[in-house]
Amino acid sequence: MLSWKLPRLLHITQVPKVFHEESIITGYRQPWSTAADCVISLFQMSNETLNIWTHFLPTWYFLWKLLASLWVLDVWSDSYTWPLVVFLVSCCIYPFTSSCAHTFSVMSTKARHICFFFDYGALSLYSLGSAIAYSAYSFPDTWLPSVFHDWYVPIAVVNTVISTGLSCYSR
Template sequence: MDKYMKHKLPTWLQPVFKSQRTQNVEQVPEPMKELYIRSGFRVMNQPWSYYLLSLFNWHNETLNVWTHLVSFVVIWNYTDHLGETFDLKGSSAGAVILAYSIGALLLTFLSSVAHLFHAKSLKHHYLFFALDYIGVSIYCFGCGILTHYVFSPSETFRVLRNTYIPVHFFLCFNSFLSCTVAKLYFHGNKRKMLMVSGCFAHTLWLLIPIFARYYYCIVDTSCSVLSLNHLVAMYICLMATSVAYVAHQPEKSNPGAFDIIGHSHQIFHIFVFFTILAQFNAMTYELGMTKSVNAELTVNQVYTVHIILIVIEITAVIFLLPQLNKKVKEIENCASAKQN
């Protein structure tokens, strides 16, 4: 393949598509291993250009990067399209759209960056995935804004008006911290179970307005439950995303067969994209019917809370740096002892 490209590609493009060597699972540190993935790991301690150019090579992270990069472009275009209908900077509906869209954009972009560059070293592995978890928490915060201001019944909104967002803010940070600590101290199924448990209470909190929406529809004879199918589609996608994340299928049934294409984390990314599309569809449907939200919200408020959450989480990462460095040193010393 390299010989073919050398003759067919312009000289300046040849380094981009040059095949890169990958490693088997036995050659990578324990924290970088993924359950039932046996090959396709990139070599550590290479120049940054190596990892950037790995975007155009086949390894076990290639589709993880590209699925979220494509999602990022679609979300950007979708948000831009909504800007033709809604005043994104001067209306409460626009502020909700931006709150959700910023979260979805950061989720997909930071995840792509993490999957592309984390193999640089063990320390970079931890730091880039902490960045990934920041993106997840900002996305979750946007989901809460969307749920509270658009999907929540007015009665429920009035009851939770002073508590929903503060509690949601705390749960976003808790989800970030759970994922970061789980990544630092645990491996395999234990790590994933801690991550999922950290997000479980958060999910229940997000569901409260949705359950209330169904309750008020059921007791209202003029409301058809079928009119809420756009919300059902959203949570079916979310459930499928969760199953894909924890099931480790199909690679669990046939370890090594899906290392490059078809493993569960790639499927998880695809379902994340479907969930985002379903949320955009539900948001567009609801706002298209009413053109309004439950209460006034400004773009400055959205930006301010996002910045505060990001600063707090970066501070938490800085606080954890001594433990991170200690963990990296322990793993490297252990690896050196085994080699000797």
């Protein structure tokens, strides 16, 4: 019979300082885990379980919404739908990247940093997708012929790059 041996969860005193999370005392997964251990740990209650699942499940919902939109809308010839597609793609990328980052962040200290670099970048990309959709669909009519509207998305791109860079640098 197939049985899984779930990895033992650790106390904050049992993990290196780089793996510590503020206000989390117990429930740490074993540092330097293998990829298989990381995936198996998804099925036990650790300090990351809810964070991972609350990002992973919405990924599939937004992917379903994206595919349904591509099926129903004439995306290729109607440029009015492009901001929606950009937004939905960012809605798929961000939670998936975040769930992967939190799942595999205990593989090593280097993997932890790389995972969260991707997490920060995906969050910034989601912010950019939101800005693009907002610019296309929600700007008040009186603001459309303005310098503010003309520069809104380019400034959002710069914000995405700078915020990702600063977030990564802070680690």
